[in-house]
Amino acid sequence: MKAREFDQKFDDGEDVSEALDLSRARRPNQSQGRVNVDFPVWVIEPLDKEASRLGVTRQSIIKL
Incomplete structure (x- = not known):
């Protein structure tokens, strides 16, 4: 997926997690x-x- 397509999907609120290597x-x-x-x-x-x-x-407690 090209960066422009990724950005557009992200901006449209679509799930882009399948394009990421987490x-x-x-x-x-x-x-x-x-x-x-x-x-x-x-x-x-x-x-x-x-x-x-x-x-x-x-x-x-101290960590909090």
């Missing part, structure tokens, strides 16, 4: 890295309390 698709700037952070106790205690209330880990 096997190598990735979102830019979405890779993860590890960071260590020290929090004062007065920050950790409410985090733990909320994590316990929600039934999740402290790490999950």
Whole structure:
């Protein structure tokens, strides 16, 4: 399919997914890295309390 035809189909709201190779698709700037952070106790205690209330880990709360 030529680019002009692809653009026209896309602009018309047609499904163009069959023309795409999604096997190598990735979102830019979405890779993860590890960071260590020290929090004062007065920050950790409410985090733990909320994590316990929600039934999740402290790490999950921090990620949010």
